Amino acid sequence: MKTGLTVLVPCFNEGEQVEVAHRELVGALREIDELEILFVDDGSTDDSLDRIRRLARTDPRVRYLSFTRNFGIDAVMAAGFRYAGQPWTVQCDADLQVPPEEIWTLLAKAEEGYDVVFGERRGRRDPLVRRGGSAGLHWAARRVFGIDMPRGASTFRLVRTGVARTITDLRLPWFIPAVPLVGARYAVAPVTHRPRTAGRSRLRLARLAAHSFELFFGFSLRPLNAVYAAAVLGGALALALAVPAYAGAEAGHLVAATQLLLSGLSLAALALVGRYLHRLLRDTGRLRPYFVRDANLALRPEDTLTGGLPGPPPPGRTPGLAADESVPSRTGRE
Incomplete structure (x- = not known):
């Protein structure tokens, strides 16, 4: 073995x-x-x-x-x-x-x-x-x-x-x-x-922070579940404050503060969901994780930029053909 x-x-x-x-x-x-x-x-x-x-x-x-x-x-x-x-x-x-x-x-x-x-x-x-x-x-x-x-x-x-x-x-x-x-x-x-x-x-710290986000949002649904819980609690709080507000109680400042809070929670929720969507789109994208330019071992065609085809140099002038010699067109017309 x-x-x-x-x-x-x-x-x-x-x-x-x-x-x-x-x-x-x-x-x-x-x-x-x-x-x-x-x-x-x-x-x-x-x-x-x-x-x-x-x-x-x-x-x-x-x-x-x-x-x-x-x-x-x-x-x-x-x-x-x-x-x-x-x-x-x-x-x-x-x-x-x-x-x-x-x-x-x-x-x-x-x-x-x-x-x-x-x-x-x-x-x-x-x-x-x-x-x-x-x-x-x-x-x-x-x-x-x-x-x-x-x-x-x-x-x-x-x-x-x-x-x-x-x-x-x-x-x-x-x-x-x-x-x-x-x-x-x-x-x-x-x-x-x-x-x-x-x-x-x-x-660097910035790279470590970015890598941390990949870990947290790539392997855990707890942040998304926390957003769901915050949405439920926020909706219940908004409903509780709307009742005295419509009844004429002096709750104007409290209602305004709650609206700001809910707006902030909404933005945070959108950002979090966007992060998960970004992760999903990146994982299902068509771009390969790497491309190989040089190696001393046999490569799979999909891992190269040329798809495994050889890379000859571009064509040059035909030897012995003068620059002013006419070349027949493909249509046969002068």
């Missing part, structure tokens, strides 16, 4: 970190015979792709995909899991904040019969704002929105490749809560964490 491992390494403007990641991964996983290192270049504008190509020419274990532009981490995972050539895939960031040796920790836990093993970063070395934002996000997801989130799960994870493909094909906004949603067997294993050795994090 085939028991190899694909290491999925997302890259976006990683520069010299590409060689560092390759060297440490090969050193840590040298005992695995069927090893594949799959770099997915998310539209880098530096020399990341050139460095990956050089590695691929000297190491047959290196495979790569390069997107036509920056499509984001969800697209990287979708492509990486689709083209992974081994039955198990581990996702490992190029910054190596989790040492590659910890992959063995995940592999040992998977031997107990799990489909997915998440690494829980102990002694996390990220900035306080990043750690606090991540903890708050997971707390809100579980306690406020009722989303089943594996406690402590991170993007450093080992997955059965078939399970990963099933999840990414669902086009859900987050991978972590999708694992319990589909019923995959999962576990969380503690791993060490170290400071970034090169480059800088590209996940």
Whole structure:
């Protein structure tokens, strides 16, 4: 039975970190015979792709995909899991904040019969704002929105490749809560964490906030149910205030304040429903999550801009034909 491992390494403007990641991964996983290192270049504008190509020419274990532009981490995972050539895939960031040796920790836990093993970063070395934002996000997801989130799960994870493909094909906004949603067997294993050795994090607060909305509204109907409850309560309150107002009671200011409140609730409800509709339209849209410009492996036609057709250069002048020579028209008329 085939028991190899694909290491999925997302890259976006990683520069010299590409060689560092390759060297440490090969050193840590040298005992695995069927090893594949799959770099997915998310539209880098530096020399990341050139460095990956050089590695691929000297190491047959290196495979790569390069997107036509920056499509984001969800697209990287979708492509990486689709083209992974081994039955198990581990996702490992190029910054190596989790040492590659910890992959063995995940592999040992998977031997107990799990489909997915998440690494829980102990002694996390990220900035306080990043750690606090991540903890708050997971707390809100579980306690406020009722989303089943594996406690402590991170993007450093080992997955059965078939399970990963099933999840990414669902086009859900987050991978972590999708694992319990589909019923995959999962576990969380503690791993060490170290400071970034090169480059800088590209996940800013605005990006984290946007990603949070994707999580909350992509996996929970509680906000929509809260709007329904507010609408019922607001209607009851409006009715209760309308009775004394029509009876001539001095409730003018109260009625005006209530109207403002209900108007605000209506706007909030419209915005929330619009958010859900946006999510629905995006998931059912015709645009693919990514397009590949370059790769050293066989691509599916639908993943390329040309639909799998070859891309020859445009036609030039016919050799030996003078510029002033007449060319017969298609209609046969001069």
